[in-house]
Amino acid sequence: MKIIDIRALKGPNYWSIKRPKLIVMRLDLEQLEEFPSNRIDGFYERLQHLIPSLYTHECSEGRPGGFFYRVERGTWMGHIIEHIALEIQTLAGMDCGFGRTRSTGDYGIYNVVFAYQEERAGLQAAYCAVNIAQALIEGRAYDLQADITLLSQLYEEDRLGPSTAAIVNACVQKGVPYTRLDTDSTVLLGYGIAQKRIQAAVSSQTSSIAVELAADKHETKRRLGKAAIPVPTGLVVETEAELQAALDKLGFPLVVKPLDGNHGRGVTTNIQTREALLIAFQVAKAHSEGVLIEQFAQGYDFRLLVIDYKLCAVAQRIPARVIGDGSSTISQLIDGINSDPRRGDGHVNLLTKISIDEATMAILTEQNLVPESVLPAGKELYLKKTANLSTGGTSIDMTDQVHPEIKAMAERTARVIGLDICGIDLIAQDITRSLHRSGAVVIEVNAGPGLRMHTHPSEGKPRDVGKAIADMLFPHTVNSGASRQGQSRQGQSRLGRIPIIAVTGTNGKTTTTRLTRHLIRQAGYTVGFTTTEGVYIGDTLIEEGDCTGPVSAEKVLQDPSVEFAVLECARGGMLRSGLAFDQCDVGIVTNVAADHLGLRDINSVEDMARVKAIVAESVKPDGYAVLNADNPHTYAMRHLVSSQVALFSMDPASERIVAHYRAGGLAAVYEDGYITLRRGDQCIQVEHVNNIPLAFEGKAPFMIENIMAAVLAAYCQELPFHLIAEGLRSFVPSFENTPGRMNLFCFRNYCVLVDYAHNPHGIAALGEYIKQAGAVHKVGILTGVGDRRDEDIIAVGRVAATLFDEIIIRFDEDSRGRDTDQIASLIRQGIYEIDQNKPTHIIPDELAALTYAIEHVQESTMIVHLSDRINRSVEIVREFKELEEKFDLHPDLLV
Secondary structure: OEEEEEEEEEOOOOOOOOOOEEEEEEEEOHHHHHOOHHHOOOHHHHHHHHOHHHHHOOHHHOOOOHHHHHHHHOOOHHHHHHHHHHHHHHHOOOOOOOEEEEEOOOOOEEEEEEEOOOHHHHHHHHHHHHHHHHHHHHOOOOOHHHHHHHHHHHHHHHOOOHHHHHHHHHHHHHOOOEEEOOOOOEEEEOOHHHOEEEEOOEEOOOOHHHHHHHHOHHHHHHHHHHOOOOOOOEEEEOOHHHHHHHHHHHOOOEEEEEOOOOOOOOOEEEEOOHHHHHHHHHHHHOOOOOEEEEEOOOOEEEEEEEEOOEEEEEEEEEOOEEEOOOOOEHHHHHHHHHOOOOEEOOOOOOEEOOOOOHHHHHHHHHOOOOOOOEOOOOOEEEOOOOOOHHHOOEEEEOHHHOOHHHHHHHHHHHHHHOOOEEEEEEEEOOOOOOHHHHOOEEEEEEEOOOOHHHHOOOEOOOOOHHHHHHHHHOOOOOOOOOOOOOOOOHHHOEOOEOOEEEEEOOOOHHHHHHHHHHHHHOOOOOEEEEOOOEEEEOOEEEEEOOOOOHHHHHHHHOOOOOOEEEEEOOHHHHHHOOOOOOOEEEEEEOOOOOOOOOEOOEOOHHHHHHHHHHHHHOEEEEEEEEEEOOOHHHHHHHHOOOOEEEEEEOOOOOHHHHHHHHOOOEEEEEEOOEEEEEEOOEEEEEEEHHHOHHHHHHOOHHHHHHHHHHHHHHHHOOOOHHHHHHHHHHOOOOOOOOOOOOEEEEOOOEEEEEEOOOOHHHHHHHHHHHHHOOOOEEEEEEOOOOOOOHHHHHHHHHHHHHHOOEEEEEEOOOOOOOOHHHHHHHHHHHHHHHOOOOOEEEEEEHHHHHHHHHHOOOOOEEEEEEOOOHHHHHHHHHHHHHHHHHHHHOHHHHO
16 A cells, blocks of 8 residues: 555535545555455454454444444455544544545545544544554554554644633634634634734733733732732842842741743742742742742632633632552652643643642652652642642632622722733632632732633533633624625624635636626725735735635735635645635636546546535525526536525526526526626616626627626625626726736737637637637637646647637647647647648747747737736737837838
């Protein structure tokens, strides 16, 4: 066996719309194609012995043990590897339940598809699963636990920490999309102008002034004291001489902490001697130049969490401790506690492992103990002087017991400091009593407080504080249509989303995208859009190139100025990674035809239709899938979608269209020269094609299809009719507005049409205009794309022969692995199938071919240059145009 290719999908994809995170492994079984599992001696028994938990896999049998039944009866190794990859992830702490394995049609080669939670772990699971299967085939011993440990390690390193995860999960429950911006805890919630960001429990709307204030413990105490909030008396010192003066003023017991520390680092409490004070001072100095010396407050340690200035959760924090059993050493007792699977290193797990550090050794020394000491049965020993969970502490939920006065004081504290997410450390004898009688004092205020003590307390009721933060960040929802109607731009967002129109299809994607963007822009929106020419934010091109994949779409969706996204979605990106968004408001599929077949296991037009349908199926339930009713493949997609459907057609009498709008469906038709919208008895003539420059006076049917798709998209987003009509009239086809799409340049006695059409369907559609253009002589400059099938390149020649009187064959700079002589031969084969006498030339360089055609042009000729180098081709045409204009002004130059 060997892995040919492997990739991680991250959005709605060819294999599943609802399961975006999938590993797709292209696996060659080689000789194992002839050996299903029942033909490999002992394989079934070895698999059962190594991974008995696979018994829970029901497989197609629909019952526990179903997968083992399939293995015993005989199944192929790709299917087995799929199940192994899923199970070892589950054993490593990642519950992944979806998988499927499909033949590619090539002998012994399969696509093995399975879900993952974290990408690195998912990819590693694929390699591990293949290795496990190979070992089982050969009857070799295998260290399965090593794989599980590695996967678990990758999972722990990459997954969100408890606090971040609590917020993200709550946002997902509300329908807010999210994107991780780094490998740590920075997360983008929502899209475009509606986005918010979090970094652990700090949000993008958290005041930076408040964060800085909370970091200055002394100033925090001073301001709270001025607000009559009880705080312990304290002083800031920097030298040992100042330390002695503070001791003289405050007396024992004391607390020493770094002035700008966090997470309990460098903090020592309940200091009773001068020697301990000096040690604590040095520990704190390692973390901060300034050291805060405070009177030690007697009582229990509580954390109060205030979100949006409302108290949401209270936890009593218990320092890390062990309880003796009369036989185990302190180290052994700690090891026993650390074996709890909930405990891990740092802040990632629900609980933190207890370590024997300097602070612990100091406590042991005070009590004449060492790590090897044996504690008597029932003897309780605290190992830390602070109760932070990050040092191994535990928590007890006390939210329902807190006294109303303490609740009010906590909410006032958050407002005094100005923190929207605020963790308050409180010492109190009894939190159920009034503020005065409880002896409560605020000892610290924290920005970015940890949430795990509230979401997963060691004892008591869990509190969904992540939901409280999500509700603060995304408090309500409003209508998201494109019509302003007095609403503010920020008010248009709902749950972190902006409207998204996604466009796909074999041909017409870019023009439809650009026109749709132009129509939406009429409403005053800042539109971000992606096309084959680049990524645009508003009117600014921020990145040039073919930008129709998910990475480019993410640039639009993550830009905080974007109010509306129009995204061209090409086949390659959807197969490579999936869509960049979880759902869209409108999904347009212009058409599906033969192109890019034979690549990435997409071998038929039906396969390609399944790829394009990803966009339509990703439309939200109250959105619209806009489909071409004249194309059988796109029309069939109406059965796949869970959204509403809008159809468009060049034939107003089409049975498909008439049945659709009579049933109350939305449709656009080309009727009596008008772009017309129909629903039920309603008929709205939007604009006549003679007033729409992009329609080329009705001579370009494929452009009219693009126009109808764009009109439907704008209408579905509640754009007023007058703005749609105005947009259609003002969108002029040109190199600037539609580069490489019907760029027509008229000279005195001839014209040049530059277009990107490169497949038979696109060239044939362009031919509908060429036939009506009125040119006496038609010259076509074209090529075949090297990575297409032979029959597709032959079809290019066949279509060209029906359109042009003379054909020039040129080649792309990148022939995509195919010999150019073979490309020319295949095109000629297609040409000669139609007309063996068709004049045909080969000029390899594209720009030289264009120059030759213009220099040898006949009167009343249309040169149709099907270009791969649009920018330079247009430059050459414009240079000839400038020469003609120059000679018109100065005819003597011709002499």
